[in-house]
Amino acid sequence: MGAVDEEVQQVSESQIAVHWREEEYYQPPATFIGQANAVDPAIFERFSEEHFPECFKEYADLLTWDEYWHTTLDTSKAPFWKWFVGGRLNASYNCVDRHLATDRNKAALIWVPEPEDAETEAITYQELYRRVNEFAALLRDFGGVETGDRVTFHLPMVPELPVSMLACARLGVIHSQVFGGFSGAACGGRIADSQSKILVTMDGYYRNGELVDHKVKADEAVERAREEGVEVEKVLVWRRHAGEYASQSPMVEGRDFFVDEIMPDYRDQLVEPVSMPAEAPLFIMYSSGTTGRPKGCQHSTGGYLAYVAGTSKYYQDIHPEDTYWCAADIGWITGHSYIVYGPLALGTTSVMYEGVPTYPDAGRVWRIAERLGVTIFHTAPTTIRMLRKLGPDEPAKYDYRFKHMTTVGEPIEPDVWRWYHDVVGKGEAVIVDTWWQTENGGFLGSTLPALHPMKPGSCGPAVLGIYPVINDEDGNVVEAGSGRAGNICIRNPWPGIFQTIWGDPDRFVETYYEKYNRDKNSTDWRDWPYFANDGAVQAADGYFRILGRVDDVINVAGHRLGTKELESAAITVEEIAEAAAVPVIDEIRGRAVEMYVSLKPGYEESPDVVNKVTKAIETEIGKIARPKSVWIVADMPKTRSGKIMRRVIAGISNFTDVGDVSTLANPEIVDDIRHHVQSEKVARGEQPRELSAEEMKEIQAFGQAE
Ligand code: WTA
Numbered sequence: 086m087g088a089v090d091e092e093v094q095q096v097s098e099s100q101i102a103v104h105w106r107e108e109e110y111y112q113p114p115a116t117f118i119g120q121a122n123a124v125d126p127a128i129f130e131r132f133s134e135e136h137f138p139e140c141f142k143e144y145a146d147l148l149t150w151d152e153y154w155h156t157t158l159d160t161s162k163a164p165f166w167k168w169f170v171g172g173r174l175n176a177s178y179n180c181v182d183r184h185l186a187t188d189r190n191k192a193a194l195i196w197v198p199e200p201e202d203a204e205t206e207a208i209t210y211q212e213l214y215r216r217v218n219e220f221a222a223l224l225r226d227f228g229g230v231e232t233g234d235r236v237t238f239h240l241p242m243v244p245e246l247p248v249s250m251l252a253c254a255r256l257g258v259i260h261s262q263v264f265g266g267f268s269g270a271a272c273g274g275r276i277a278d279s280q281s282k283i284l285v286t287m288d289g290y291y292r293n294g295e296l297v298d299h300k301v302k303a304d305e306a307v308e309r310a311r312e313e314g315v316e317v318e319k320v321l322v323w324r325r326h327a328g329e330y331a332s333q334s335p336m337v338e339g340r341d342f343f344v345d346e347i348m349p350d351y352r353d354q355l356v357e358p359v360s361m362p363a364e365a366p367l368f369i370m371y372s373s374g375t376t377g378r379p380k381g382c383q384h385s386t387g388g389y390l391a392y393v394a395g396t397s398k399y400y401q402d403i404h405p406e407d408t409y410w411c412a413a414d415i416g417w418i419t420g421h422s423y424i425v426y427g428p429l430a431l432g433t434t435s436v437m438y439e440g441v442p443t444y445p446d447a448g449r450v451w452r453i454a455e456r457l458g459v460t461i462f463h464t465a466p467t468t469i470r471m472l473r474k475l476g477p478d479e480p481a482k483y484d485y486r487f488k489h490m491t492t493v494g495e496p497i498e499p500d501v502w503r504w505y506h507d508v509v510g511k512g513e514a515v516i517v518d519t520w521w522q523t524e525n526g527g528f529l530g531s532t533l534p535a536l537h538p539m540k541p542g543s544c545g546p547a548v549l550g551i552y553p554v555i556n557d558e559d560g561n562v563v564e565a566g567s568g569r570a571g572n573i574c575i576r577n578p579w580p581g582i583f584q585t586i587w588g589d590p591d592r593f594v595e596t597y598y599e600k601y602n603r604d605k606n607s608t609d610w611r612d613w614p615y616f617a618n619d620g621a622v623q624a625a626d627g628y629f630r631i632l633g634r635v636d637d638v639i640n641v642a643g644h645r646l647g648t649k650e651l652e653s654a655a656i657t658v659e660e661i662a663e664a665a666a667v668p669v670i671d672e673i674r675g676r677a678v679e680m681y682v683s684l685k686p687g688y689e690e691s692p693d694v695v696n697k698v699t700k701a702i703e704t705e706i707g708k709i710a711r712p713k714s715v716w717i718v719a720d721m722p723k724t725r726s727g728k729i730m731r732r733v734i735a736g737i738s739n740f741t742d743v744g745d746v747s748t749l750a751n752p753e754i755v756d757d758i759r760h761h762v763q764s765e766k767v768a769r770g771e772q773p774r775e776l777s778a779e780e781m782k783e784i785q786a787f788g789q790a791e
Pocket residue numbers: 372417418419492493494495496497518519520521522523524544617618619631632633634640643644645
C-alpha cells in the first residue's frame with residue numbers, strides 16, 4: 086500500500102473535514118451592554134495566558150475567605166491540581182450567612198410548585214439561614230455525620246434540596262445528589278460507590294399533574310447498596326406535604342424517619358460553619374462515561390465555588406437585583422453550579438420550578454417568567470425544542486422581558502436558536518450557548534455576552550482563563566478555520582475542574598489526561614492537556630462548534646447515558662444473551678436510545694421480552710433512558726474478534742449508510758437486520774428526516790471509540 090492510501094486508511098472521525106454554512110453574527114443589544122458586568126475589553130487582557138494562574142484571584146476574591154491562600158495553583162501532583170492552597174472557607178457561609186447583613190429579607194429562592202393553584206414560596210436569606218442551620222444540626226446530631234463523610238440525596242426539585250446541600254456544606258460533609266428521575270437501583274449504586282450511611286429523600290413530588298411515589302425508590306436504593314456491600318443506616322424522608330404521607334411504601338422502623346417529625350428538636354439551633362481547606366471536596370456528582378460504572382466527579386470547595394461565582398457574574402451577568410431562573414434540575418451539574426452555588430454566592434434571587442415545563446400547557450414557563458419578573462432565563466435545547474413544538478406562539482402572549490438567556494447541555498440547531506432569540510427573547514435578550522461538562526464545574530466555552538457577537542450553533546470562544554486546542558488523534562494541532570474537526574482539549578487547569586473520580590484516581594488520569602500527556606512525570610501543567618472527550622471544530626473567528634461526544638455516550642435530552650450502562654441493564658433480563666445500545670436522531674430529545682438484543686438459545690422472541698428489556702432499563706437507570714425501540718435480532722454484526730459493530734446498527738436505525746461490512750465475521754446478518762428494522766420503522770411512520778452531514782458523520786462514527 087502506498088503512503089497516500091495508508092493515510093486515507095487511517096483517517097479517523099477527528100480528522101474528517103466538516104462543511105457547513107457559516108451562520109451570521111447577532112450583536113448584543115445596547116440595553117444589555119449598558120448594564121452588563123463585563124463591558125471593558127481589558128478583561129481579556131487580565132485573563133490572558135501570561136497572567137495565568139493569578140488571573141483567577143479575581144474569581145476567588147468574590148468569596149469570603151476565613152484564611153487567604155498562599156499558593157494559587159499547586160501542580161506538584163499533576164494532574165491532580167490544587168487551587169488556592171492554604172485558603173480556608175465555608176461554602177454555606179458564602180452562599181447564605183454573608184448576605185444576611187444587607188439582604189436578610191431578600192428572596193434567596195423562589196420555589197414554584199407544579200400545581201398551578203399552589204402558592205409560590207419565597208424563601209428569604211434569613212429563612213434559608215434558619216432552615217440550613219436546623220437541618221445541619223439534625224444531620225450532625227441525629228444523623229451522626231461528621232466532616233468528610235458522604236451523604237446521598239435522591240431529591241426532586243424542592244427547596245429541601247438546596248437546604249440539604251447547604252447543610253452538608255456547612256458541616257464540611259460531602260453531598261452526592263442523584264437526579265430524582267433516576268431509579269432506586271441507580272441511586273443505590275451511587276450510595277455504594279460513595280459509601281454513604283445516610284440517604285435523604287422525599288415521599289413524593291408532582292410531575293405532570295400527578296403526585297408520584299418517590300420513597301419507594303429509597304427502599305430499592307438501600308437494597309441495591311446492601312448488595313454492593315454498603316449498609317445505609319438512616320433514611321431521612323422529607324414530606325412533600327408535612328404531616329401527610331404521599332407514598333405507599335412502609336416506613337422501616339429504626340431506619341426511616343420523617344424529617345418534619347424530628348425537626349422540632351432542632352428548631353432555632355445554629356451550627357457554626359466548619360472552616361474547610363479550599364481543597365476539601367464539596368460534593369460528588371456522578372456522570373456516565375464510555376464504559377463501566379458512572380464516574381463520581383469530585384469537586385472542591387474553594388476552586389469550584391470561585392469558578393461558579395466568577396462565571397455566574399460575567400457569563401450569566403447576574404446582578405444582586407436580578408431574578409434569575411435556571412430551569413435545569415439540581416440533580417445535574419447545571420443545577421448545582423447555576424441554580425444553587427453560583428447565584429447564591431452572588432446573593433441573587435434564584436427561581437426553582439418543581440415540575441414539567443409543559444404542564445399544564447405550553448404557556449406555563451412564560452406565565453412563571455411573567456409573574457415573577459424573571460430577567461435571566463437558562464435552559465436546554467431539548468426544552469426549547471419542546472416548547473417550540475407545542476407552543477410556537479406562546480411567548481408573545483406573556484408580558485415578561487428577559488435581558489439574558491442561556492442554552493446548555495447539547496448542540497443547538499441554528500434554527501432552534503433563532504426561535505429562542507426572536508420569539509422567547511423577543512429579540513431583546515442576549516444569548517449565551519455554554520459548553521461544559523459535569524467534570525468541569527463551570528463553563529468552558531461561551532461568548533462573553535456584552536463583548537462578543539453571538540453566532541447560532543456555536544458556543545463561541547473559550548471563556549476567560551481557558552485556553553483550548555483542537556488536537557487530532559496523534560496530538561497534532563488542528564488549525565482554526567481549517568474546517569477540520571478534532572478532539573477539543575483544554576491546555577490549562579482551571580479552578581472549577583474536578584479533583585478526581587471518587588475512589589478511582591487511575592481512571593481519572595486515564596480518561597482525561599493520558600491521551601495527550603507529554604510526560605507522565607512532569608509537574609508542568611503545559612504537559613497535561615485535559616481531553617474533554619468531545620469533538621469540535623473551530624472557525625476562523627475562533628468560535629467553537631461542539632459536535633458531541635467522541636466516546637460512546639448517548640446524549641438524550643442533555644443527559645449523558647453510557648452505552649455500557651444501558652447494555653448491562655438489558656442483560657439483566659434472563660432471556661438476553663447480548664445487547665447493544667445506539668443513538669437515533671430525535672427531533673425533541675436530540676438523541677434517543679435504541680436497543681438491539683439477541684436471545685439465549687431456547688428462548689423465543691416475544692413482546693414480553695421487549696417489555697422486560699424496557700423495564701430493566703427503567704429500573705437500572707431510570708425512565709429518561711427508556712429505549713424508543715428494542716429490536717430482537719438473531720445475532721449482532723461482529724468483527725472477527727467478536728466485537729459488536731455498533732456503527733453498523735446505528736446506521737440501520739438511522740437509515741444511513743452502514744459503511745464497509747466486508748470485514749465482519751457475519752456480513753450476511755446486516756441485510757437481515759436492516760430489512761427487519763427498517764420495514765417495521767416505515768410501517769410505524771418512524772422514518773427520520775434527511776440527516777445533516779454532521780449528524781450522518783456522528784452516526785457513522787458511533788462505536789469507533791472502543
Ligand atoms: C454536551 C452538562 C454542545 C457535550 C453541562 C458535553 C454541549 C456534554 C453543550 C456534557 C453545548 C454540553 N453545546 N454540546 N453548549 N453543553 N454539551 O456532563 O457533549 O451533563 O461533553 O454537562 O454535553 O454533559 P454533562
